[in-house]
Amino acid sequence: MPRGTHLSVEERGLIMGLSESGAKISEIASRVSRHPNTVANFLKNVESYGKAERSGRPSTIDDRCKREIKRLAVNKQMSCNDIKRHLKLKVSRRRVHQLLAENKTVKYSSRVPVPMLLPRHISTRLSFAEKYKFWSEEFRSVIFSDEKKWNLDGPDGCHKYWRDLRHPRETRHKRNFGGGSLMVWAAFGYAGKSLVCFIPTKTNSEIYTQLLEEELIDFATELYADNWTFQQDNAPIHTSRATKTFFSSKSIPLLEWPAISPDLNPIEDLWGILSARIYKNGRQFDNIRQLKDVLVAEWELISNETLQNLADSMPNRIHKLLMAKGKHINY
The missing domain is CATH 1.10.10 (Arc Repressor Mutant, subunit A)
Structure with missing residues (x-):
């Protein structure tokens, strides 16, 4: 019997029976394979035995x-x-x-990777916030856009799960370069969303402007008539001479967007929502066709309420950017 353990119910009954029959403490101890002191202490305090709380070693940390x-x-x-x-x-x-x-208010976490902001980027971001800090419902007429690459094997860092330590770790397939990928362009505003458009992984200005000609203009005009502003980031194909000429020829107003600012773009949150649905429970895909079908289906299921909440988050993003003095914001 381990040192310091309490007498079991059976041991207590046997000790009391032997004691009542006149057996000596040494004899009882021998019968139950316990130290005589343990037997003696039990017989002195039969009623209260085992009920006293053990205080344990006092903590040295207050x-x-x-x-x-x-x-x-x-x-x-x-x-x-x-x-x-x-x-x-x-x-x-x-x-x-x-x-x-x-401590319930502390959690050991990894730092979130963010793009590096140079002083000129911070200055531009702050100027953007100052310019649009009084906008509110005006953002409801902005169409936000972006491109995103999707892998068959899912995004990096999206494969954690709650594991029962009594069972072996689950596995997942890992193929070179994510097993294959496809590139998507999409846009949304307060009033609705475009179709998801599949584009080449390597896209140039010609392909980009043709996409906007075929997909953006009709979508925007249907939802907003002539009262809309287009948002895009500062990727080279977005700011090329050919693309600028296209916007000018079509009289498309642009939102002046600061470089290195994915944290300001609500479509990044929309991508996150879509990614969580597509790769739910560590899902992986066998081929591009399968991924396309699921991507289109999940995109269609995104509600107008979600789109409206994201569009209406812009004033708060602007406020946070002003408070951060142009640096990264948590969004």
């Missing part, structure tokens, strides 16, 4: 120290070892990690 550990981890970005040395704690590095893990 609440104030726990708050300081959190502050150093979050505000100073110190490692557990650095915190231990800084506070001269007489506990292990693992214990410091446990204390942080027990």
Whole structure:
């Protein structure tokens, strides 16, 4: 029997029976394979045996120290070892990690990768925010657009799942270059969304302007008549001379969009919603045709309410950008 364990119900009954029959403590201890002191202590306090709470070893870390550990981890970005040395704690590095893990307001997370912003980018973003900070319902007449590549095997970093540690880890296929991919262009506004258009992976200005001629103009005119503004990022094919000539010839007004600003574009959130649906539960595809069919079907299921909420998020994005003084915003 392990040291320090309580007597079982059977052991207690046997000890009491032997004691009542006149057996000595040493004899009883021998019969139940327990130390005589254990038997004696039980017989002294039969009624209260096992009911006393064990206090355990008192903690050397009080609440104030726990708050300081959190502050150093979050505000100073110190490692557990650095915190231990800084506070001269007489506990292990693992214990410091446990204390942080027990805090419900702290979670050990990886940093979100974002594009690098140079001073000129920050300045342009801030100028954009200043120019449009009084816009509200005006954004409801903006058509947001973007291109996105989709892989058969799904996006990187989208394959986590809750695992039962008693079972082997699940596997997923991994093919070279994602197993194949396709490129999509789409646009949306407060009033609705375009069709998803499949374009070559390597697209030039000629292909891009032809796409806009065939897909954008009719879609925008049907929803907004002549009262709409087009948004696109600053990809080379979007800002080329040929593309600018196209916009000028068609009298298409453009929203002045700052470079390196995917966090401002609500269509990025729309891509995220679509990606979660397409690759739900780690789904992978056998061929491009299958991926296309699912992509089109899921795009059609996106509700007008979702589109409207995303379009109406622009004033809040502008506000956050002003508060961040042109730097990245969490959106």
